[in-house]
Amino acid sequence: MPYCYEYPHPAVTTDVAVFTLRQQQLQLLLVRRGEDPYRGMWALPGGFLEIDEDLESCAKRELKEETGVSDLYIEQLFTFGRPDRDPRERIISVTYFALVPSNKLEIRAGSDAADAAWHSLNTLPELAFDHAEIIQQAQERLAAKTLYSTIAFQLLPPTFTLSELQSVYEILRNETLDKRNFRKWILSLNLLTETGEKRMSGNHRPAKIYQATNPDHVEIIR
Amino acid sequence: MPYCYEYPHPAVTTDVAVFTLRQQQLQLLLVRRGEDPYRGMWALPGGFLEIDEDLESCAKRELKEETGVSDLYIEQLFTFGRPDRDPRERIISVTYFALVPSNKLEIRAGSDAADAAWHSLNTLPELAFDHAEIIQQAQERLAAKTLYSTIAFQLLPPTFTLSELQSVYEILRNETLDKRNFRKWILSLNLLTETGEKRMSGNHRPAKIYQATNPDHVEIIR
DNA sequence: GCAAAAGTGTTACGCGTACACCCATGG
DNA sequence: CCATGGGTGTACGCGTAACACTTTTGC
Numbered sequence: 001m002p003y004c005y006e007y008p009h010p011a012v013t014t015d016v017a018v019f020t021l022r023q024q025q026l027q028l029l030l031v032r033r034g035e036d037p038y039r040g041m042w043a044l045p046g047g048f049l050e051i052d053e054d055l056e057s058c059a060k061r062e063l064k065e066e067t068g069v070s071d072l073y074i075e076q077l078f079t080f081g082r083p084d085r086d087p088r089e090r091i092i093s094v095t096y097f098a099l100v101p102s103n104k105l106e107i108r109a110g111s112d113a114a115d116a117a118w119h120s121l122n123t124l125p126e127l128a129f130d131h132a133e134i135i136q137q138a139q140e141r142l143a144a145k146t147l148y149s150t151i152a153f154q155l156l157p158p159t160f161t162l163s164e165l166q167s168v169y170e171i172l173r174n175e176t177l178d179k180r181n182f183r184k185w186i187l188s189l190n191l192l193t194e195t196g197e198k199r200m201s202g203n204h205r206p207a208k209i210y211q212a213t214n215p216d217h218v219e220i221i222r
Numbered sequence: 223m224p225y226c227y228e229y230p231h232p233a234v235t236t237d238v239a240v241f242t243l244r245q246q247q248l249q250l251l252l253v254r255r256g257e258d259p260y261r262g263m264w265a266l267p268g269g270f271l272e273i274d275e276d277l278e279s280c281a282k283r284e285l286k287e288e289t290g291v292s293d294l295y296i297e298q299l300f301t302f303g304r305p306d307r308d309p310r311e312r313i314i315s316v317t318y319f320a321l322v323p324s325n326k327l328e329i330r331a332g333s334d335a336a337d338a339a340w341h342s343l344n345t346l347p348e349l350a351f352d353h354a355e356i357i358q359q360a361q362e363r364l365a366a367k368t369l370y371s372t373i374a375f376q377l378l379p380p381t382f383t384l385s386e387l388q389s390v391y392e393i394l395r396n397e398t399l400d401k402r403n404f405r406k407w408i409l410s411l412n413l414l415t416e417t418g419e420k421r422m423s424g425n426h427r428p429a430k431i432y433q434a435t436n437p438d439h440v441e442i443i444r
Numbered sequence: 445g446c447a448a449a450a451g452t453g454t455t456a457c458g459c460g461t462a463c464a465c466c467c468a469t470g471g
Numbered sequence: 472c473c474a475t476g477g478g479t480g481t482a483c484g485c486g487t488a489a490c491a492c493t494t495t496t497g498c
Binding site: 202206 | 461
């Protein structure tokens with residue numbers, strides 16, 4: 001036990017709630033735990049902070065190691081630290097909230113986790129630790145930010161049609177939207193650029209393809 | 223050094239940015255550091271997490287110990303963890319954002335801090351660690367929540383006049399508001415109850431005294 | 445009666461909402 | 472020519488914003 005301190009120190013981990021859209025549903029990335037405690041149960045991807053590593057770097061590294069997912073929108077969510085939240089020792093978990101676009105949601109299970117898979121939010125398995133609570137808060141954050149920011153764009157590939165964008169909003173807000181009103185509103189924000197291309201997909205009129213003018217920036221609107 | 227671990231552990235602290243209204247200004251509570259590093263410089267009240275203590279309890283305890291301030295509105299702000307943010311060792315700081323009403327802002331310096339004092343936000347001294355950045359984010363949180371919640375009530379005593387409440391909003395939003403529109407809006411939210419009392423303060427018509435119907439609950443509005 | 449803050453209504457404008465039909469393509 | 476999703480304009484109502492005078496008190 002070579003690392004010694006004058007006062008007790010908690011361990012620090014990061015955990016990430018990654019959402020994507022698959023099969024017209026909002027889905028969440030979970031890993032099956034390969035080690036105790038909670039071996040065999042599903043949990044958020046995450047792990048221990050290295051001593052010289054930034055918090056956000058840790059979240060991204062663990063995510064990539066365990067699931068192969070990288071290059072995504074990520075923001076800090078909340079820090080959980082109930083003294084009894086982990087049976088091993090006192091652990092503070094700095095949690096993150098992330099979104100991946102549907103064009104790069106291939107996952108591959110990594111070494112630390114026996115398995116990684118997308119789960120529909122309404123059929124989540126039982127979760128390890130306090131991860132159900134973390135997911136709850138992440139969902140609330142996503143719902144709130146959908147209303148006042150352009151975070152929804154982070155769930156789409158770099159180019160998309162207005163119908164695809166509308167579909168994202170409909171899934172996130174869980175309601176159908178009027179096509180004309182949606183287009184009027186989204187175009188009035190001046191955040192979209194026409195690529196000039198059209199997408200022909202099936203036996204109907206082709207759709208104009210748009211891209212976010214500033215794809216990496218989540219704007220605050222309203 | 224009796225506390226030993228197999229892997230290195232960072233230390234965890236909490237720091238709190240407490241705001242109040244004094245002299246018609248938004249002010250922030252700082253303590254002068256009595257120990258190295260940054261001895262003699264101003265910093266946010268805060269300190270090390272005890273191993274069996276909840277994060278929010280730690281923030282409240284340190285605040286009370288160092289400044290005597292207790293019984294306030296407090297919420298988690300952000301967790302700061304740049305590897306080099308503290309010269310002693312790796313320290314993760316879970317920061318909190320708090321508001322105290324103007325009727326209980328008496329402070330007394332505690333044992334850990336040589337001195338505690340309120341500072342105007344536009345004349346802040348140089349700050350220890352990355353505390354300037356923390357304060358920046360706390361101010362942004364306050365400004366944002368002013369617009370969509372009833373957080374402003376937390377800066378007033380339990381009873382107040384509508385003019386006093388309007389003044390809080392004017393200071394927080396840094397603009398003057400129309401008296402009739404403000405009253406119409408705030409009353410339409412149905413969050414206020416008339417006490418039936420009136421406040422006579424000077425040579426003019428006395429003002430009706432109101433209280434928040436649900437004083438401890440910060441409502442999300444809009 | 446004068447100074448000083450409390451209290452009170454009406455109008456105008458813009459934004460969000462509701463709503464139905466034609467267009468381009470593939471088969 | 473038919474099925475499918477893409478694309479377009481107008482009218483109404485509500486909520487926000489602008490705006491000035493009367494009331495009550497202390498001195």
